[in-house]
Amino acid sequence: MTLELSHLSRRFTDFPALDDVSLSIAPGEFLALLGPSGSGKTTLLRILAGLDYPDAGSVHLDGHNFLAAQARERKIGLVFQHYALFRHLTVAENVAFGLRVRKRKLRPSKAAITERVDQLLKRVQLDGYGHRYPTQLSGGQRQRVALARALAVEPDLLLLDEPFGALDAQVRLTLRRWLRELHEDLKLTTIFVTHDQEEALELADRIAVMNRGRIEQVGTPEAIYQQPATPFVCEFIGKVNKLPVTCTDGKLAAGEWVLDGDPWHGRHAHATAYVRPEHLALGVPANQPAWIAHLRHIYLAGSVVHLELYVPAIDQTLEADIAGEDVARLGLQTGVDLRVAPRSAVVFAIDKPGDDATVQDRWMWQAQSTIFA
Numbered sequence: 392m393t394l395e396l397s398h399l400s401r402r403f404t405d406f407p408a409l410d411d412v413s414l415s416i417a418p419g420e421f422l423a424l425l426g427p428s429g430s431g432k433t434t435l436l437r438i439l440a441g442l443d444y445p446d447a448g449s450v451h452l453d454g455h456n457f458l459a460a461q462a463r464e465r466k467i468g469l470v471f472q473h474y475a476l477f478r479h480l481t482v483a484e485n486v487a488f489g490l491r492v493r494k495r496k497l498r499p500s501k502a503a504i505t506e507r508v509d510q511l512l513k514r515v516q517l518d519g520y521g522h523r524y525p526t527q528l529s530g531g532q533r534q535r536v537a538l539a540r541a542l543a544v545e546p547d548l549l550l551l552d553e554p555f556g557a558l559d560a561q562v563r564l565t566l567r568r569w570l571r572e573l574h575e576d577l578k579l580t581t582i583f584v585t586h587d588q589e590e591a592l593e594l595a596d597r598i599a600v601m602n603r604g605r606i607e608q609v610g611t612p613e614a615i616y617q618q619p620a621t622p623f624v625c626e627f628i629g630k631v632n633k634l635p636v637t638c639t640d641g642k643l644a645a646g647e648w649v650l651d652g653d654p655w656h657g658r659h660a661h662a663t664a665y666v667r668p669e670h671l672a673l674g675v676p677a678n679q680p681a682w683i684a685h686l687r688h689i690y691l692a693g694s695v696v697h698l699e700l701y702v703p704a705i706d707q708t709l710e711a712d713i714a715g716e717d718v719a720r721l722g723l724q725t726g727v728d729l730r731v732a733p734r735s736a737v738v739f740a741i742d743k744p745g746d747d748a749t750v751q752d753r754w755m756w757q758a759q760s761t762i763f764a
Contacts, residue, residue: 393417394439396448399413408434409434409604410431411448412448414606420597422596424585430604435601436552439582466548470552476533482517489540489541489543511542514539516569517539551582551583563587571593593612618755620753621739630710633663634736638659638661648682650664654754662752673721679730682732702731739752
């Protein structure tokens with residue numbers, strides 16, 4: 392049952408919460424709506440849930456007008472960030488709530504409801520907790536109760552609005568991996584709203600990156616990270632070094648780093664290069680274009696080490712990520728000078744510094760030489 396969103400727009404006074412949003416969601420897909428606060432992701436989720444309506448546009452499910460159906464008829468399970476559990480009801484009663492409030496002719500028998508609740512509590516690893524009240528549970532347990540309640544009504548579409556936002560980091564990590572396993576088991580079409588890029592990259596089949604009411608890019612986590620379509624996606628997804636590039640004598644360069652080639656053949660005098668920390672090579676041979684960088688700090692972060700490098704030629708501080716064992720191998724210590732250069736970069740041409748780049752101006756640059764330490 393493919394869900395087709397076409398040209399959705401929604402304004403609040405002068406603020407465009409959604410601006411001509413179109414998206415196709417496949418059956419059984421786990422889609423993450425990722426973006427900063429105010430990007431429109433929650434507004435989009437609320438429209439699908441029947442809690443809001445667009446000013447323009449349409450949503451169709453297998454050719455049928457999805458927005459024409461009342462919220463209770465859309466077969467949707469909705470999980471909020473702050474659980475929204477009924478404190479005066481037990482865990483079992485919370486999970487059963489959606490079934491018990493159905494119209495009489497659609498309501499299962501008491502025995503069927505009890506059986507369904509027991510099955511769901513076991514699925515969310517809370518069997519034996521049915522008699523407890525929400526206040527007697529941890530945050531992670533309450534969120535699993537909220538998910539079980541959403542699944543109780545056997546939805547066709549599961550909507551999750553930043554469900555782990557109120558939990559601590561370790562609980563979030565555990566729950567999102569559990570949620571991915573649950574999704575793979577149920578094969579339920581799921582839309583997950585988050586501003587946490589790590590959650591989106593780990594959980595989703597596809598990610599829709601939103602900004603100012605528009606979708607900047609839709610793709611697999613790998614494509615979003617490795618092949619960002621816009622400067623916003625470059626900067627929002629993961630860490631990145633942002634470098635000004637100029638075209639001089641037919642060559643694009645940032646200081647001593649000269650890019651081999653110019654896909655625009657001199658049409659653009661300026662560009663911006665985005666380099667991931669893990670794509671910054673250290674110990675570049677003298678016959679390769681590179682900067683001399685001063686190693687200011689070494690930050691240990693488990694198996695990965697973050698390096699802070701100051702490059703006088705471009706007057707910028709760059710960040711490089713390397714494996715922990717490479718620190719000793721390369722003889723790295725604070726205060727040493729290194730030859731560094733990007734292995735790869737995403738380059739966006741601009742007409743002048745400060746201008747916005749467009750998708751058509753993108754160049755996925757790769758170093759031709761592979762002689763890097």
